[in-house]
Amino acid sequence: MAALFRRSLSLVLMPALFAVVIHPASAHPHVFVDGGVDFVFREGRTLEALNVTWIYDEFETLYLLSSYGLSLNREGELDEADRKELVRLRSDWPEDFDGSAHLTLDETEVELDWPTNLDLHLVDGRLQATFTRRLSNPITVDEQILELAFYESTYFYAFSITNHPKVLGDQGRCLASMVPFDLDAKLASLQSTLAKLSREETPQTENVGALFADRIALICE
Amino acid sequence: MRIVLLLALVGFGLLAGYLIIDLGAVSQWAAEQQRSFQNQMASAVRGLRSGEPGAYLALLLAAGSYGIVHAVGPGHGKYLIGGVGLGTSVRASRLLSVALVSSIAQAIWAILLVYGGFLLLEVSARQMTVLAEDILAPASYLIIASVGLILFWRGTRSLFKGWRDTGHAHHDHCCNHAHGPTPHEVAKLESVRDVATLVASIAIRPCTGAIFLLVIAWQMDIRLAGALAVLAMGLGTASLTSLVALSSIAARTAAFASAGNSAALPVLASTAQLTAGALIVWFSLLLFQLTL
Numbered sequence: 001m002a003a004l005f006r007r008s009l010s011l012v013l014m015p016a017l018f019a020v021v022i023h024p025a026s027a028h029p030h031v032f033v034d035g036g037v038d039f040v041f042r043e044g045r046t047l048e049a050l051n052v053t054w055i056y057d058e059f060e061t062l063y064l065l066s067s068y069g070l071s072l073n074r075e076g077e078l079d080e081a082d083r084k085e086l087v088r089l090r091s092d093w094p095e096d097f098d099g100s101a102h103l104t105l106d107e108t109e110v111e112l113d114w115p116t117n118l119d120l121h122l123v124d125g126r127l128q129a130t131f132t133r134r135l136s137n138p139i140t141v142d143e144q145i146l147e148l149a150f151y152e153s154t155y156f157y158a159f160s161i162t163n164h165p166k167v168l169g170d171q172g173r174c175l176a177s178m179v180p181f182d183l184d185a186k187l188a189s190l191q192s193t194l195a196k197l198s199r200e201e202t203p204q205t206e207n208v209g210a211l212f213a214d215r216i217a218l219i220c221e
Numbered sequence: 222m223r224i225v226l227l228l229a230l231v232g233f234g235l236l237a238g239y240l241i242i243d244l245g246a247v248s249q250w251a252a253e254q255q256r257s258f259q260n261q262m263a264s265a266v267r268g269l270r271s272g273e274p275g276a277y278l279a280l281l282l283a284a285g286s287y288g289i290v291h292a293v294g295p296g297h298g299k300y301l302i303g304g305v306g307l308g309t310s311v312r313a314s315r316l317l318s319v320a321l322v323s324s325i326a327q328a329i330w331a332i333l334l335v336y337g338g339f340l341l342l343e344v345s346a347r348q349m350t351v352l353a354e355d356i357l358a359p360a361s362y363l364i365i366a367s368v369g370l371i372l373f374w375r376g377t378r379s380l381f382k383g384w385r386d387t388g389h390a391h392h393d394h395c396c397n398h399a400h401g402p403t404p405h406e407v408a409k410l411e412s413v414r415d416v417a418t419l420v421a422s423i424a425i426r427p428c429t430g431a432i433f434l435l436v437i438a439w440q441m442d443i444r445l446a447g448a449l450a451v452l453a454m455g456l457g458t459a460s461l462t463s464l465v466a467l468s469s470i471a472a473r474t475a476a477f478a479s480a481g482n483s484a485a486l487p488v489l490a491s492t493a494q495l496t497a498g499a500l501i502v503w504f505s506l507l508l509f510q511l512t513l
Contacts, residue, residue, distance in 0.1 A: 032256065057256070058263035063433050066440035076271035125267050191249070 029158035032057055036163030037101050037148055037216060040132075042170055045141045045220050050112065050148070052101050053163055054129040061127040078122040090129070091118045100159050101133055102149045102210070110146075111136040141174060141220040151213035161214035174220040181214045254290035255430065258283050262434060262450070269443045277446060284434065284450035288324075288457020291430060298323055298423040298458070299465045300504060301365050305419065306469025308372055308497025310490065313470045319416060320462040323423035328455030331427030332448045335435035361426035362506070368422055369501030371415075376495025380488065430454070 035053040042048050056064060065071065068089055070082045078086070093115055103110040112133040119130050139146075150159045165176035183191070191212070261283035268276030292299060298320075306316050334352070431451045438447020473493070 057260055058267075059256075059259035059433070062263050062266060062437045062441070066437045069440065071441050072267060072270045074271060076267040125264060 029155050031060055031157045033100075033157055033159050034162040035100075035150070035159065036161045036165055037150060038163075038166040038168055039174070039176055039218060040168045041174065042138075044170060045174065046138050047135060047141055047146065047218075048138045048169070049132050049134040050101050050103065051168070052099075052115075052131055052133060054100065054159075055123070055162070056127045056129075058125045061122070061125065064127060076125070083120060083122070087118055087120050090120060098153050099133060100150055100152055100157075102151065102213075103135075104147050104149070105139060105141075106144045107147075110139065141218065146218035147179075148216040148218065149210055149213040150215070151209035153207045153209045155209040155212065157209075158212065159209075159214070161216065165216045167218075174218060176216050176218050179215040179217050181212055251290050251293040254293075255287060258287035258290060259430065259433075262287065263437075266437060266441055266443065269446055270441055280446055280450050281453045285453040285457040287430060288454035288459075289461055291428060291454070292458040292461035298327075299462050301368065301419065301423060301501060302462050303465045303469040304369070304497040304501045305372070306466050307473050308376070308494040310473075311470070313467065315416070316466040316470060317463050319419050320466045321459045323420040324455040324459035324462060325452070326420055326424035327427055327458070328431065328451045330424050331431040331435060331451055334427060335432055336439060336444065336448070339439050357426045361422060364418070364422035364425065366502050366506050368418055369498045369503075371418075372498030373495050373502060374498070376491045376493070376498055380491035380495060428454075428458075 034055040034057075037053070038051040039047060040049040040051060062072075065078070065082075065086070068086060070078070070086060073079050097115075099112065099115065101112065103112060113136055115131040115133055117130075117132045121128050148165075150161050152159060161178060161180070165178060167174050167176050262280060265276050265280035265283055269280065302316065302320055302323075305311055305319075338348075338352075431454055434454075435447050435451060438444055438450070476493075477489070
């Protein structure tokens with residue numbers, strides 16, 4: 001009976017094991033975007049705008065161009081006319097655009113205007129987008145802590161800060177420093193869970209992208 | 222027997238819980254590899270556009286490697302093939318050809334779909350992706366679920382037939398002899414219809430990576446290279462599904478060899494088949510409801 005038990009167990013367990021081990025899965029996030037944010041000041045410590053940079057990966061770049069019916073020229077570059085057309089098409093931002101730059105002042109969200117000044121270039125086979133987000137109400141930074149988080153809330157897009165943040169304009173003595181996202185054990189397990197979501201699924205956790213965000217801390221003396 | 226099944230199910234539950242945690246790491250690794258091979262494909266595509274020597278080969282190699290790592294992580298064919306290998310007494314050569322043919326058919330279907338769509342229907346790239354994700358993916362899961370149902374049904378039927386045959390050997394008149402084949406015959410998956418259903422259920426859903434590459438190749442006017450690259454991708458996927466096919470059959474053979482010639486063998490065979498069938502149904506319906 002014991003032998004029969006073992007055999008039955010192995011026969012029942014093995015298909016189960018297989019079904020689990022080869023469980024179909026495709027990972028969330030799906031599109032990876034590098035880039036960063038620069039801070040534009042005027043008159044000392046008044047923060048006026050953010051200059052945001054997105055750099056798509058090579059494959060996403062080609063897919064993006066193709067989906068707009070655009071192609072590379074014989075040098076493997078983008079013709080100027082096509083580039084301008086792409087800027088025009090991309091300037092029509094989607095309704096659910098969440099900007100990737102999330103600014104907080106002492107943990108209160110700072111309102112940003114709709115993106116302007118979009119420009120696009122092909123750099124080493126990667127599409128680079130730059131645009132400006134003006135602060136709806138420019139703020140004078142004193143003792144407070146300004147923090148910028150670089151993410152898209154559903155985490156379909158994974159943003160990483162790869163460009164060192166710059167402080168531009170008449171900036172007094174403000175300093176921007178990077179706070180890279182730190183993967184702790186709890187987040188690692190969430191990341192594993194997300195890795196099993198396919199393209200058409202949205203994570204249950206609200207604003208999940210924020211949990212994996214690279215951040216920039218802005219401190220003025 | 223019932224206690225055995227119950228214990229097995231509890232064991233499975235615990236094991237599944239444990240495995241699911243580690244699985245994320247595997248699919249994450251696979252996703253990273255896919256990303257890197259996708260970017261290699263992209264740089265080969267740019268190379269092809271500017272007439273760089275070696276770009277053709279680079280594209281095929283990157284696509285083939287993408288196919289392999291794609292099959293490690295996401296994908297729906299492997300668990301069906303693995304389930305069939307474990308649950309039925311299909312011949313190794315047969316299951317291997319199912320693995321190969323379904324991957325190639327999947328690649329050809331992707332090419333027909335994307336190029337045909339552009340050529341005949343003038344659909345946009347976006348519509349193409351939506352078709353694959355919103356219509357073909359759920360369709361594929363439903364067909365896979367029906368394959369699982371067939372396995373489950375056949376397993377259950379032969380299990381009951383086995384019990385009846387041993388329990389009421391002298392009351393044969395109450396059972397219709399044309400009722401069904403013996404448990405040994407049942408699980409062989411010999412008919413053309415069985416094999417065609419298996420292949421179709423896997424092939425109907427092209428992988429998103431293949432669609433993206435074909436959309437790019439069409440737009441960048443390197444259409445033949447794009448089609449060949451997607452075939453290379455299919456061969457890459459086939460190499461991994463073949464591995465799954467072989468190891469599932471090996472595992473089953475080992476398990477049955479240890480059972481020797483005992484009288485319980487037909488019962489075990491039927492149980493394995495209906496379990497595999499039920500699991501296939503469960504997983505594909507799980508995937509199906511996620512696409513809704």
